[in-house]
Amino acid sequence: MSENKLTITAICGSLREGSFNRRVLKAMEELASKHWEIHHVDLSTIPLYNSDIESQGDPQSVVEFKESIRKADGVLIVTPEYNMGIPGVLKNALDWASRPSKSSVLIQKPFAIAGATPGSGGTAQSQAQVRQTLLAMNAYTMAGPKILIGSIHEKLNETTGELDDESTLRHLERFLTAFEEWILVFKQTQK
Ligand SMILES: Cc1cc2nc3c(=O)[nH]c(=O)nc-3n(C[C@H](O)[C@H](O)[C@H](O)COP(=O)(O)O)c2cc1C
Numbered sequence: 001m002s003e004n005k006l007t008i009t010a011i012c013g014s015l016r017e018g019s020f021n022r023r024v025l026k027a028m029e030e031l032a033s034k035h036w037e038i039h040h041v042d043l044s045t046i047p048l049y050n051s052d053i054e055s056q057g058d059p060q061s062v063v064e065f066k067e068s069i070r071k072a073d074g075v076l077i078v079t080p081e082y083n084m085g086i087p088g089v090l091k092n093a094l095d096w097a098s099r100p101s102k103s104s105v106l107i108q109k110p111f112a113i114a115g116a117t118p119g120s121g122g123t124a125q126s127q128a129q130v131r132q133t134l135l136a137m138n139a140y141t142m143a144g145p146k147i148l149i150g151s152i153h154e155k156l157n158e159t160t161g162e163l164d165d166e167s168t169l170r171h172l173e174r175f176l177t178a179f180e181e182w183i184l185v186f187k188q189t190q191k
Contacts, residue, residue, distance in 0.1 A: 005037045006183060009072035013079025013090035013115070013126075015044045018161075020116045020152040024172075025078045027163040028114075032176045038076075039068050041093075049095045062096045066105050069097055074110040074183040075139075078147075081117055081126030091133065098137045106137040110186050112179040114147030114172075122148025142182040147175050 010029070012022045029038050045061035053059065058066070069075055079090055098104045113130050115123030127148070134141045149155070155165035163169065 004035075006035060006073045006180065007071060008032075008036045008038050009068045009075045010038050010040050011043065011075065011077045011079075011090065011093070012040075013043075013077065013087045013130075015089060019080070020118070020156075021078045021080050023156065023161065023163050024114060024116045024147075024149060024152070025076075027169065028076070028078070028172055028176060031169065031173055035176075035180060039072065041065055041068055043089045043093050046089075046093050046096060049092055054096075054099060058096070065093060066097055069109060070105040072109070073187065074112065074179060076112050076114070076179070077130060078114045078116070079123065079126055079130060080115060081119075081121065081123040084125045086126050086129040086133065090130070094130075094133055094137065101137075104137060106134070106139045108186065109139050110179075110183045111139045111141040112175070112182065113141065114149075114175065116147075116149035116152040118151065118153045120150045122150040124148050140182075140186060142179055145171070145175050145178055147172065 010025055012019060012025050014021045046065060047053065047059055080087055097106050111134055113127045115127050117123050131141050149168060155163055155168050157164040
């Protein structure tokens with residue numbers, strides 16, 4: 001990995017193969033490719049949180065998930081909204097990562113949240129819940145700019161299915177730059 005690149009762990013809150021949120025993440029990855037080394041985590045391998053399982057030692061997928069967050073300069077979450085809230089798979093993974101609570105890998109970790117939906121609300125309520133969850137876990141979540149993409153299905157290339165709406169891409173660029181600056185604040189204070 002290039003020494004100057006930031007290490008970013010990327011979490012998609014959807015398990016769906018054709019996920020719109022995964023496409024937004026892909027667009028971000030392409031825009032940030034010169035500055036970021038992105039490590040994707042697969043939430044589908046993380047079991048439901050159960051302290052009986054945890055007390056016997058974290059399952060391998062959880063070990064790898066936590067390690068990916070621990071090593072990252074920042075964590076990017078791109079998530080759908082389910083029933084006006086956070087998708088269960090995402091909340092479950094964050095619950096695992098929040099343990100042990102006094103020394104979890106989430107503490108003081110810079111985060112940024114984004115989301116997309118075919119609906120009009122742009123995942124605002126889901127993102128608010130993710131923010132609240134991360135606050136409880138003592139993570140440092142960037143306040144803004146916010147990425148609330150509504151009508152995502154109308155912003156994709158008809159042939160490739162990739163996000164190609166110019167105004168959305170420019171907004172993503174501003175978001176990515178702001179996240180880099182947010183991460184650097186904490187990198188500098190940790191020196
Ligand atoms: C259980 C369920 C609940 C949903 N609730 C909402 C919702 O509250 N708000 C919203 O904007 N979209 C909602 N949707 C629609 C999702 O935004 C849509 O399925 C989206 O494509 C999911 O993201 P993905 O494409 O990244 O998988 C819901 C979808 C499901 C399956």
